[in-house]
Amino acid sequence: MTTGRLIAQRYRLEERLGAGGMGVVWRATDLELRRTVALKRSHTGDAGQIRREARIGAGLTDAHVVTVYDVVMDGDERWLVMEYLPSRSLDELLAAGGPLPPEQVRRIGADLAGALAAMHAADITHRDIKPANTLVGEDGTAKLSDLGIARWSEATVTGGAQAAGTAGYLAPEVANGHEATPAADVFSLGATLYAAATGRSPWGSGEAGPYAQLRRAAAYDLEPLTGELAPVLGALMAKRADRRPTARQAIDLLTGVAPAPPHKRQWRLAVSIGAAVVVVLLAAGLLTTFFRQAPQKSADLLGDPRTADPCALLVPNSLARFGKVALEPNYGNFNHCDLVVDTTGKGDIVDVALELRLPDEYPAEPSTPGKLGQVQADPPTENRCKRTIPLPNLYRVVIFARQVNNKPAELCGAAEAVALAAYGKLAQGPIPRRTSFEADSTASVDACRLLTGAAVKTAIGRAAPAEPDYGNWTCYWQNATRQVTIEFGREWPLEDDPPDGARISVGGRLAFMDTSEDGECDVTVVHRRYTPIVASEKGTPRERDETVTITLEDKNITDGTGLCPDVTAMAQVAVSRLPR
Known part of the structure; x- marks a missing residue:
């Protein structure tokens, strides 16, 4: 251009x-x-x-x-x-001359608060108040710009910083995946004025990246508030949204018409409470236990891999700007959960999946043990975009967005929004536990124990050690040319919508056998039909099938048909060991 x-x-x-x-x-x-x-x-x-x-x-x-x-x-x-306004952004003013004097900060703040009051009166939430979106004219007048992610209130459903603003100026509730409201705009106004007065975001300088700021926002870890503006900024940036003034009230605070409430040094209160807790624990003889357990909770966000709930990291509202969103908790393996977005209201679907996974053997970016890592972006492909969050124990949260109907879609925007919302959840503490599974579910089974060494040896030509994947819900055996995989899954009832391949019976159970031109044969066995404890979206089948899929691959052939007898034999062994 x-x-x-x-x-x-x-x-x-x-x-x-x-x-x-x-x-x-x-x-x-x-x-x-x-x-x-x-x-x-x-x-x-x-x-x-x-x-x-x-x-x-x-x-x-x-x-x-x-x-x-x-x-x-x-x-x-x-x-x-x-x-067109002959002006410079507040960002540019700060870069050129450093922090502004309090009176100029107040004037800019009053102008912005007036703009927000007008927007909120019209039921519009800006959602991205920050220095870069604040234009300061030659006469000192400030104007708000960039309404690109603003929303009328009836459509304002957000979560995840990509959809709801900029990490350095987010309200804590938005960083935690909640809806951006007028009160969140007021917080961002306070954060912008804090930057005007100090030269940095209230969530830190940003040198460690936006995800470090997002984590601080989610934990409400504010930079110190000092100086004559501290009472006003403290009011605008109150932790609880219902404790903040409205934009109209903020004008009076900034112009001095109304006095600001005394600024409370919240860290002193925290120290006092902490001291009281220590006294109680000393009296109870529990101080050693308290200090031994606290670091473990902060360092280990995953806990037991088989009980960590991947769905608990998903915030459906994080994708609201893309279309109608539904949570699908009953599909794929047990480390998997989906958000399904109808982008047009006509069945044009984008699927954003979140999976808990083992550490990456060859990570593209190094991670620091004991520390929640930054969100990592893989190069996008035509139909998929991926984000990864390394956990403190180096296990990973992997988010990938894909097109289902091959219609154009903002896949990386969707993956990023879900990743940021998940990051905000992780910043709050350990992943919540899932509802316990039924006794006959494969969720309680070790996939590696379903096949005997003899069955695997027959299939790949020699004995091979079992290599379990996350949660032991998938397992591999391999030699130089062949690989056996056994994997659990959850599907819509297969009898109603049969997959590709031949319908067969294995151990008296419904199964389907399929081959590929990549030198592969697989058999999928229906272990049981069940009704999920946590229901899926309305309009989807109420019941689900739990499946076990055994696959044999040979990289030296193209037609997998000759592999199917060995696969069927392994399926017979696996079925005989499933819970009844």
Whole structure:
């Protein structure tokens, strides 16, 4: 994109003003009205994001919100036409001159609070108040910009920082996956003013990355509040949303019309409570136990791998901006849980799955034992995008988004939103435990014990040690050319929707045998039909099948048909060892 380009046969691009998380902004000349305007186009060409911002901006007429004039099409690109304000962002002011004096912080804060009051009166939540979205004019007037992720209140359902703002300025409840509300905007206003007064976010400088800030936000680990602005900032950034002033009340606090409540040094209260706990524990003779157990709880977020609940790390609202979201807790292996998103309301599905996994033998990025790692991004493919969170014991939380109907979708945006929401959950402490499984479930079975050494030796030609995967719900045996895999799963009733392959019987149980051109044969046996304790989304089958799949692969052949007798024999052995 170059200077001089004509947009919609009317707006001539003059100067690239900058780029943010949502788009790039240009100064342009309106050749028809002969005025200077600002033009914005989404980074990704997301016309929906530009359209949303235009509709929200058109409904606001406040002196401290950048005015939206129009939205125009230029070929396949949609551009937002806005008021041009000769200004610098608060980010740029701080980078150039450092922290601002208290009176200037108050003036900027009052202007922003007025903008928020107008937005909240119109039932709109901004959701991304920060220095980069605060424009300060030559006369000192401040205006809010970038309504790209704002929402009317009836549609405001969020979770995960990618969908609900910027990590350094998030309210603690949003960092923990809850809905962004007007009270969260007020917190972000306070965080922005804290940065104006100190030069850094209340969740730290950000040098360790946004996920470190997200973790601090989720734990409400604020930087110290000092100086004459501490009472006002303390009120705006109160931990509990219902303790914060409204945006209208914030104007009075910042202009001095209303006195700010005394700033409470919460750390002193915490020390006092902690001292009292120590006294009680000393009296009870439990101090050694208390200090021995506390570090273990903070260091081990996984606990028993077989009881850790992967669904507990999913926040359905984190994907609300992508479409209608449903939790699917009864599909795949027992380390697996899904969020299913209908992106159009017409069955165009994106599946975002979360799995708990073993440590990576060859990690792309090193992790630090004993410390929750940063969210790691794999290069996206055409139909999949993946995020990984290393746990303190080096086990992993893996999130991957995929297209189900091959329709265009923001797969990496969805994976990132779910990963950030999961990270916020992990920052609160250990993964919650799942509801116990029924006695005849394969969840209580060790997959490695279902096959005998003799059966495996017959299939791969020699004895081989069992290699268990996460939770012992999958197991492998291999030599240089062949591999046997046994894996548990949960499916919709297979009898109603049979998979590919031949229908057979193994040990009196329904089974399906299939081959591939990759030198593979597999047999899937239905272990039992059951009704889940935790129901799935309405409209899906109420019952589920627990399955056991035995696979034999040979990398030196293409037709797997000749492998099927050995696979069937192994399936017979495995079925004989399943619980009745």
